Amino acid sequence: MNDISERRLNIAALRQRLRELEPGPGNAPARLIPPGPSGRTIATVLPGRELHNSAGSCYVAESHYPPDHRHGGVALAELWEPHGPALACLAKDDNLADFDFRRAVFLDTETNGLAGGAGTYAFLVGLAYFEGETFCLRQFFLRHPGEEPALLAELEPLLARFDGIVSFNGKCFDLPVLETRFILARRRPPLSNCAHLDLLHPARRLWKLRLERCALGDLERHILATERPESDIPGWLVPRYYNDYLRTGDASLLKNIFAHNHHDLLALAALSVHMAQLCASGGTDGARATIYYGSDLFSLARLYEETNRPAEAEATYRRALRMPLAPHLRVETVRRLALLFKRQGRWEPATSIWQKLVGRGELFPYEELAKYFEHHARDLVAAERLVLEALREHQRGRLRLRHEEVA
Known part of the structure; x- marks a missing residue:
């Protein structure tokens, strides 16, 4: 037998072996992990039920909550309120203006690795939604990677019911992982056209200066x-725990993973409402979501400014200035407030701020006042005086030529 014939036989044998391993009609079901020495199977650790479909079987655990259930002080019924405009502002995405949590699914996955790519799959897909x-x-x-076709077969019609997704870093991780697995299984990804509220970036906009x-x-x-309970595990440990389960069959390792995923979904729901209420109310005293930190108010005001809501931005910048602020953040707040006035053509409050900042080591008030006197007040003498004063301050080493904006 020549090399080419032998190679063809090997390929044919490999194809036959792959067909035998593939779960589905006419094939043996995916091999389940045998119980470990403790004898604790997934059913004894986490009550649930086995789902069967044409692609095989998988396992599902379920919980149900009434609308008055609270997590982090937020009642689930508050998700029914119209939050769309606030969410569009938070995410800087006008496509979310009509977002309705009653037609959305909260998504959180746990995977066998954190690198992404074709070798990463979701062994636990947590979904939360209203029925x-x-x-x-x-x-x-x-329970075994071979059950993935059955899991995807269960998810496909369920996810197709929803118009929106809520996740935390789902745009960069959870959704691409799921889409890859659907494509590899020759199924159409069911969430590709949904409005997606990913809370990670809005959260950073609001709180990265403080946290x-x-x-x-x-x-x-x-x-x-x-x-969270002390038993909660960090996300980076989740793949290790699952791989240990696959190796040992000890399902007790999975209890904390399920609890971690469960908490993530409830936190997503509560945080969605809290953030929307902050954006809608400005975090004012007496609102359901109140802001008590000057840095948070600055972040919210900047968000209002960047989404073309000048009235809310001005009011929130002013509130921030009435609260304790780090010196550099206070300078940035008054700088942004003055520029807001400048864009609106409100020269009196803008020049008042710049004049108060002259002599405090920053170049921008000299620059802005000089431009104002030259181009609007037509007072070239005053403009020249400010330029010369700035040069003297620089020569004395008392002036920063570059203003570092707050990231």
């Missing part, structure tokens, strides 16, 4: 004032 007045939380689980980290667990602790 009537009940908030349903369903966690679809792969060292803006991970979902940190926001739950510092913003929603809710502590």
